[in-house]
Amino acid sequence: MVKDKFNQGFTLVELMVTLAVAAIILAIAAPSFSQMIRDHRLITTANDFMGTMQLARSEAIRRGIQVTMLPITNGDWSSGWNVFTDWDADESLGDVGAVCAENQDCFLSQQNALDNVTSVTAGNTGSGFRFMPTGEILSTLGFPNGNITFCSTGSNERIITVNQSGSSRISIGNVCP
Template sequence: MRRAHFSSSKPRHTRGFTLIELMVTLAVFVIIVTIGIPGFQNLVAQNRATTTANELNVAMHAARSAAVTHPRDTVSVCAADVEEGANDPDALSCGEEEDWELGWIVYRDADDGNDELIRVRQPLRSSITIEDSGIESDGTLEFTNTGTLNPDTVDFSGDGNVTFEIDVTTGRGAERCVRVGVSGRARVDQEACD
């Protein structure tokens, strides 16, 4: 008995995807993106808040360290005046308002007139706000030669801490608090200031 053998001149290979396979893949992709993007945006906002808080914390530590190592000089941290020193670091000065979003400067005010710029932070992104509490009206924190805050620059009516509340408006829970105690020690809290 002979078997029938059918052959075609072209081998049949299917290539590509069916319409249903493409639609299912697209639906899964849309679901993943819909769930993932808000979470990623929140992660980015929290990262920005942490980075800003850490930079401000480092500025406070640098000011305290410089005050201890240069005991005859005053070391200060203040909100920068962007208009004055936008393109010239030597022309930087403290702003008249406490607008920390415009950046900040740490400087040593030497008795001999040889002032030193220690650290500069350029303006922040527009989605980041910083509210301070416990600083006297001129907005400058001074550190003494023992590393403590100068009492003339701090309002001790509250809990004795100077606080900087950092908030990123594009994310939930993206707040950080930098606290500087009377002793001059700074720390970062992972929540909003009380």
């Protein structure tokens, strides 16, 4: 039987060169992959916030009462947020029963503290958002637009702008520090 030189497999040198090239490619790709994960977490957080705002607005219209969206910790949106019906319009979640009864505050949604965002800043939002039965935002400050900016190191800001009618949009801002 004649040995065929080309059917003997890889040499050790060929295997080592292949592993070295693979290691270099992984070393270059890994940081980019980490940044991509941070970017998508920031996008997801901004989308969750906007979805919660849309829930609050639609519940206000559906139930015909004021629905309030406030940060869990006063003024700090990065601590998370609560959405609740606000029968007495006092911007606080009063006694909550197991069932959403007439004339009683009703807890609708909660987002816990954000661990994938470095900062959340609010502009022209007052203490939070109060959606009226018409879907509009009740504003005591007289501003045309409020905004919430989500930031994560190295990613582009995600800015949610809310106008007086209660509609909102997400835009991309500058690179976060």
